[in-house]
Amino acid sequence: MDVKSVAVIGAGAAGAITAAALKAESYFERIKVFERREAAGGTWIYDADPGAKHPIFPGKLPVDVDRPLEIPPELPTITQPSKRERWTTTPIYSTLTTNVPDIAMCFSDKRFAYGPFVPHYIARQYVESYFAAHHTDDFLELNTTVEDLSMVLDSENKKKQDWNLTLRKYDPVRRVDIWWEERFDAVVLANGHYAVPYVPQVQGLENYLLKYPGRVLHSKFYRSPDLFAGKRIVVVGNSASGRDVSLDVLKTARLPVVISQRSKSRWDGDQPPEGIEWKPIIKEFGTDGRITFNDESYLDDVDIVVYCTGYKTSFPFWNEKANGRALWDYAENRLRGCYWHTFLRDFPTIALVGVPRTLTFRSFEYQAIAIARIWSNRNSTALPSLRDQEEWEKARAKRTRSEGKKFHDIPWDNGETTEYFDFLFKIAGLGTIHGAGRVPPVLGKDMVWAIEHLRKYPDPPQRDNQCIEAEGEWVVVKSSRQDSLAFL
Ligand SMILES: Cc1cc2nc3c(=O)[nH]c(=O)nc-3n(C[C@H](O)[C@H](O)[C@H](O)COP(=O)(O)OP(=O)(O)OC[C@H]3O[C@@H](n4cnc5c(N)ncnc54)[C@H](O)[C@@H]3O)c2cc1C
């Protein structure tokens, strides 16, 4: 493969390790990391002010609510700054702490300032300083959104796919958008997948939003319980955000705080915690303000509904027309044509870091090293034939569908995470005798122990997973053999 220039989209944890892995190869002539925010850090940047508008679009997908901007006909150019909602603020709230022990959440060559579960700003500082630590900070092009990514065939070698990026940089001094294009041999998509909030379609919700503006919020815009003093709150969803937000608002809200849940979460015992009431999913929002649940029970005095119903992956910059197909299948909730969540069969010079739901930073490291090694032609094992790659995709889709699991969820306790890391580890292999190239890390015993025994959220005691030691808000448990990373 003839890759000399690489663009990375996004300067979160995935972009940080990708930049470090690419640089370590000492092979590429041009590496750039485009980041639409004013700093590196990704999810971990805390936006104390999430903005005045908190738009809710029930049942809508990113294709409707995160559409690409219209590109000016002539480039380069300068325009008035775009005012369109691009979902650039992060969902971090003031009390958020990490939920993965730091030894497993950091990259292999640098630990967090302390651990095991740290305030959000420690993770941000970590990601931001990781660029400087690897001298990759000069690759960063901040305030710069990749608005379009289109494949172009190389003028000399018609079989070679090049990538044209249309870029928009906000200049805060002149308050203008500067547009230009750049071309690269290869591109890593490290753009994260917790930006576009998802709220399900529920009968009456659209009218309720119009009649009671400000009553419905998505957890993306939740910051602190101070706004909710004395209010009756319904939290929808009981995954990590639902759990955290409901416990946070307990401090000030009118009790009980109601959690509307579709399924039992791993933290649920037989009874809700003190101050919390469980209800099934919402069946209908009435124009009189009544909220009716699926068991026909209802509430008439709700002040705020906080939807903690997660996010939808979005690639608004992916030019379907130029590239010949869509990248993400929203019906199946997965990448199309991917191999091991990282490579694309028909686009060998596009790769993705950070898509699967598994251990985060550490798994990004295995992906980044494997990609860097393949593109520098130094990988120790070749990717299999396209046919075998397709077989992998079909088999995984079939198995996950039949087991009711998600294609990109990689559990820990059944060995799938290790299998995934091992695959990337073997693809990458070692660097050179002269020290070029990062070596994929081993799964150290301490890290494995921490993943299996340290819990920010204790499991319910009846699940034979007794707490053997408590340290403030986190606990050490016997190895549970349930999915240790199910909360991720
Ligand atoms: C509320 C919340 C809490 C979490 N807590 C934990 C936790 O405790 N532990 C854990 O391990 N994980 C946690 N996660 C998961 C978290 O997302 C990962 O830890 C990790 O930060 C993801 O890194 P990333 O680089 O893939 O994505 P991100 O951090 O989202 O970074 C992607 C970057 O790409 C940029 N970008 C996107 N589109 C463009 C574009 N078109 N042009 C230019 N730039 C672009 C974005 O601005 C962003 O900076 C949490 C997630 C959320 C939402």
Ligand SMILES: NC(=O)c1ccc[n+]([C@@H]2O[C@H](COP(=O)([O-])OP(=O)(O)OC[C@H]3O[C@@H](n4cnc5c(N)ncnc54)[C@H](OP(=O)(O)O)[C@@H]3O)[C@@H](O)[C@H]2O)c1
């Ligand atoms: N560090 C932290 O403490 C922290 C805090 C918050 C979030 N996070 C991270 O942020 C990421 C996102 O977490 P999240 O909790 O926001 O989203 P999430 O994990 O995707 O959970 C979405 C929740 O919404 C429910 N839901 C989805 N569609 C629904 C529908 N149509 N009707 C009713 N309920 C519906 C889901 O129920 P089902 O279970 O039935 O699908 C689930 O409870 C995760 O990686 C998480 O670890 C971390």
